[in-house]
Amino acid sequence: MDPELVRGLVTVAVGAVSGGITNAVAIWMLFHPYEARGIGRLTIQGAIPKNKARLARSIGRTVGERLLTPEDLAGRLSAPAVRQAFDAAVGGILDGILERERGPLRDQLPPDLVVAVDEAMAGIAPRIAGRVAAWAESEEFERLATGWMERIREEVADRPLGESLTEGRRAALKDKVESWVGRLAEDDELERTLRGFVERHLDQLSRDDAPLLDRLPPGIIGALEHAITDYLPIALERLSALLTDPDARAMVEDALRTAFDNSVRDLLIHERILARLVVTDRTIERLVDGFEQEGLDRFAESLARPEMKAQVTRAVNDAVVNFLRQPLGERLRRFTPERREALIGTLGDWLVRVARDRTTRDAIARTVDRALDAVERRTWGDVLGVIPAERLAGALAEVLAGEQGKRWIEESVAQVAGRLLARPIGRPADWLGAETSAAIRTGISGAVWVWLQQQIPRVVEQIRVPEMVEQKVLGFSTQRMEEIVRNVTQRELDLIVRLGYVFGGLVGVVAWGVNALLG
16 A cells, blocks of 8 residues: 555544544533642643533523513513413402302311400400490590481481381280290399399388388378278178187187186185186187177177267377387388398299289280380381480480490490301302402402502512522532533534544645645
8 A cells, every 4th residue: 555645544544533532522621520630730620610600600690681681571470371370360269269158257267266266356345345435425426426316316207106117017026025024034133133122122121210101102191091990890790700610719719718717817716706607618608609690790880980980090090100100110120130031032022923923924015015006106206306315315325335335335246256257158159149259350350460560570670580590500510510411412512523523534634635745
């Protein structure tokens, strides 16, 4: 073979191998070695690992300032596709709220939150009652309440009450009153109240030293005297009829016999013997028979005579006046504790029986019925015009500012809160209606989207894209970065190595040609 040709082939081969290896080493040294190796200035390190921080900063700046600017983010978040996705998400949330069947609000809340709500309501109710009481005592409340009463009076002054009291409302009102009276009568609190009322008034009467005569209405003493005088003949007639009873007759005979025996003891011996012979048991029986047959009747007839009746009237008057001149408190203070307790118990039992008696309830029902009949013939102006508006406002303020009013407001707030928490929510779309539900969906979605668009520039300004990209790049290991680059550009890197072989071979051909020309 021609030596010149062999020399040329070797030159071309060496150039091709040199070019390919050089490019392969250059590509390898982009990432290798990962860490600096060597001594002193003779250290080597891959280009990318060595300049990783600068590369990350450059990539972040390029992405944040040219590829993904705040304007690009804002425009992207305002795109129609994002609006459609947003409307779909908001619609799904609203559908879950409006279309879902829900039970009581208390069941929808976590147990810890329910306890917190109960504690909050327990603390809010007294504060609301206190605020209302303070407001009720202000001049502003008096002015507002007075104006409110006057406006109501003017609006309904000529309106008949009968228009409001329909048969159904009237029956419902009567039933409600009967129900209230029934519950009140059977309530233990009523019994305690009545017994306490009796005990307090007896205690007050026991300290009253005024004569009972001064406490009675004028004219009642004369009526009482007349009644006692007229009743005496009737009492004697009843006493005569009483002697027909064997037991009563025996008691009267025994009483007369005992009285006779006591009288005989004070007589002399011969008088005592004579009395025993004259007054026997048979004599006492005939005496009682005489009283039974006509004795008491004649005594009653004698009481009917004017002169006798006048004497009886004076005697009765003296007895009644003497009785009434003694203070009632003095009589009550003579009672022993046992007798006093018995009196309190008796009066309390009587009042409780009266309050719980069916007749009392019927009387109240009849009174309510008569009151409703009378009310139907009047107008609202007649009813509201009886009391001045200022007085009504003052009474309302007094009620709201009092302890009872505060307690009522506290109980009302607690009841309202309890009912709200215990009431089933149901399906909100049912009680809102289809049109209202659709309007809520459209309105909320539009309002939230407008608000979101207003907030996007402010939010995007807070997104530091260059810093985020830089930190992300720095977070990658060199090996991971090499894998990413090679996965994307491996074909191009292989092409670079091949081109190195080609260019190296061309350099070898040129070198061989030059040698041949110069040779």
